[in-house]
Amino acid sequence: MQNQSFSLNSRAYTNRISMLLFTFHIIVAIVAVCFFGFKAVQGLLVTGTSEHRHEKRMIKHWLPQIEASAVLAVLLAFVWQKCVREWPRIMIHVILWSSFGFTMSAGILLLCFSMPGTDGMGVALLGFGIGDGLYACWVTHRIKFASRVFVQSLLPVMKFSDLNVPTYYMLFIGFLWITVWCFGVIGALNFYYPPLTIIALILSLAWTAEVMRNVATVTVSRVVALYYLRGMQSNTQFCFQRAVTRNLGSACLGSLFVPAIEALRIVARALNLLEGEDEFLFSCAHCCLRVMEAIFRYGNSWAFVHIAAYGKDFVRASQSTWGLFEMQRMEELVDSDITSAVCFLTGVSSGSICTIFASSWTFSVYKPYTATVAMLSFFIGYLMTRIGMALPQACVSCYYVCYAENPSNRLFDSTIPDRLQMIRSGRDILASTPRFPRRFNN
Numbered sequence: 001m002q003n004q005s006f007s008l009n010s011r012a013y014t015n016r017i018s019m020l021l022f023t024f025h026i027i028v029a030i031v032a033v034c035f036f037g038f039k040a041v042q043g044l045l046v047t048g049t050s051e052h053r054h055e056k057r058m059i060k061h062w063l064p065q066i067e068a069s070a071v072l073a074v075l076l077a078f079v080w081q082k083c084v085r086e087w088p089r090i091m092i093h094v095i096l097w098s099s100f101g102f103t104m105s106a107g108i109l110l111l112c113f114s115m116p117g118t119d120g121m122g123v124a125l126l127g128f129g130i131g132d133g134l135y136a137c138w139v140t141h142r143i144k145f146a147s148r149v150f151v152q153s154l155l156p157v158m159k160f161s162d163l164n165v166p167t168y169y170m171l172f173i174g175f176l177w178i179t180v181w182c183f184g185v186i187g188a189l190n191f192y193y194p195p196l197t198i199i200a201l202i203l204s205l206a207w208t209a210e211v212m213r214n215v216a217t218v219t220v221s222r223v224v225a226l227y228y229l230r231g232m233q234s235n236t237q238f239c240f241q242r243a244v245t246r247n248l249g250s251a252c253l254g255s256l257f258v259p260a261i262e263a264l265r266i267v268a269r270a271l272n273l274l275e276g277e278d279e280f281l282f283s284c285a286h287c288c289l290r291v292m293e294a295i296f297r298y299g300n301s302w303a304f305v306h307i308a309a310y311g312k313d314f315v316r317a318s319q320s321t322w323g324l325f326e327m328q329r330m331e332e333l334v335d336s337d338i339t340s341a342v343c344f345l346t347g348v349s350s351g352s353i354c355t356i357f358a359s360s361w362t363f364s365v366y367k368p369y370t371a372t373v374a375m376l377s378f379f380i381g382y383l384m385t386r387i388g389m390a391l392p393q394a395c396v397s398c399y400y401v402c403y404a405e406n407p408s409n410r411l412f413d414s415t416i417p418d419r420l421q422m423i424r425s426g427r428d429i430l431a432s433t434p435r436f437p438r439r440f441n442n
Contacts, residue, residue, distance in 0.1 A: 061365050073354055079390045088148040092338075102348075115370060135341070152413060153395040166220070215240075228409060247308060299318050333423060
């Protein structure tokens with residue numbers, strides 16, 4: 001067993017440099033937002049200037065829509081998570097097709113506004129919606145297994161009544177931060193180099209929200225992993241405190257790399273479809289997939305389970321979890337898992353709903369702000385819902401990783417063994433993303 005040298009009660013701080021970097025980033029972000037917020041208030045107090053008129057328009061015609069989108073996003077995060085926990089079998093179908101419907105609706109609506117900014121975003125949403133619909137058709141044969149995984153992985157949640165509390169904390173803090181952040185954006189528009197400043201603020205918000213999501217993920221992962229591995233009834237509050245202190249560095253580092261890795265996963269799927277077209281594409285696909293093999297081995301979203309359970313750093317946890325999958329010959333199984341895509345598409349659905357709501361409102365009161373409100377409301381809706389969906393995604397990760405660590409555990413049923421048997425016998429054909437050289441039986 002490769003985790004014998006690691007204690008479940010490790011007190012070491014993981015990825016300290018990442019933790020210090022994130023702490024420094026948060027301090028700088030708070031100072032910057034407070035300063036820009038002060039500039040916004042100062043501009044409002046000085047009447048008769050162009051800055052005063054511009055900021056007054058933004059507070060009247062821009063800020064209410066963004067705040068309302070944030071409230072709507074939090075409500076949608078609660079609704080999506082509750083529905084997935086209560087009706088996991090049906091919700092996969094609902095999420096796959098509602099994301100397609102809402103994204104297409106948002107894209108068509110933005111095109112109907114006939115403005116340069118909204119046209120560009122509308123085309124992007126329509127393109128994504130078409131791809132989403134094709135993906136929903138492509139993974140139809142995987143939905144039954146994914147439903148079983150959701151049902152089985154969410155069973156431990158019923159044993160911990162307060163397991164969702166850390167997610168509530170993160171959503172509440174995220175909403176407060178977005179409120180303050182909006183005033184910072186208003187002030188930054190009248191400061192030096194507004195485009196660069198706004199981009200920096202958006203990147204800061206994205207990283208902060210991802211860290212919040214992964215703090216919730218690490219908390220849930222520790223509670224559920226200890227239940228699977230030791231049968232322990234862990235204290236959720238203690239696990240949350242551990243996540244925001246000892247494991248915060250790994251959550252910060254993972255927040256930087258996992259989104260990029262997931263983007264590479266999409267590229268890998270495209271390459272997997274193209275590699276047989278001609279010799280040049282085959283060579284490119286083979287080279288890229290070799291690179292991705294190394295990337296996934298040293299950085300993947302499964303790592304949060306061992307970060308939470310054993311206190312490993314992000315890279316070592318990524319290696320150990322993927323090593324377990326290789327040892328149990330589960331690579332194709334976890335690679336073809338669609339539960340992470342389902343959680344991602346809930347964020348896209350919420351973002352599209354927020355876009356429809358906020359852009360319609362803005363177009364009716366002040367058209368010039370429609371494009372910026374549409375983009376920002378989509379961004380906020382996506383981020384908040386992803387935080388809310390941290391619990392089911394963490395439960396699924398624990399289900400796979402803990403099974404790979406101890407397949408004979410009585411807490412696991414035949415869901416994974418049956419699927420593995422189907423794959424190895426050739427009765428189930430998977431179109432997976434190759435993160436590893438394909439294995440063929442002689």
